[in-house]
Amino acid sequence: MSDVIRYPRGELIIRTQTMPADTNQNGDIFGGWIMSQMDLAGGMLATEIARGRIATVAVEGMTFHKPVKVGDAVCVHGECIRIGNTSMTIHLEVWIKPLLRSDSFERYCVTEGVFTYVAIDDAGQSRVVPKV
Incomplete structure (x- = not known):
């Protein structure tokens, strides 16, 4: 295990708490739920940059x-990282903060992508991203 301390990359976009309804049969949170939170956060940032509608493509x-x-x-x-x-x-x-399982302030990265x-425009066709 590495002794290098790692910090989150980028700005905090969404913070939420996991709930029992989001678990699989093992009691872990569904990967699809985590991915949807990532897409919501990325979509918020992309909407700001595009100054309008966006669509996830990959x-x-x-x-x-x-x-x-x-x-x-x-x-x-x-x-x-690219426009x-x-x-x-x-x-x-x-990044996860185990609120119910720890007395520490430990945070760790569970996934990235x-x-x-x-x-896109109102018709769903691609459009130019405005320059900053």
């Missing part, structure tokens, strides 16, 4: 490192 390199339990605080951090003509690539990380969003 998810790359997602790996789950540890399970998430009921009662954990789920913090999704993200940063835009193209019509698309945005956003790196997202999910790269999400790609496309700016």
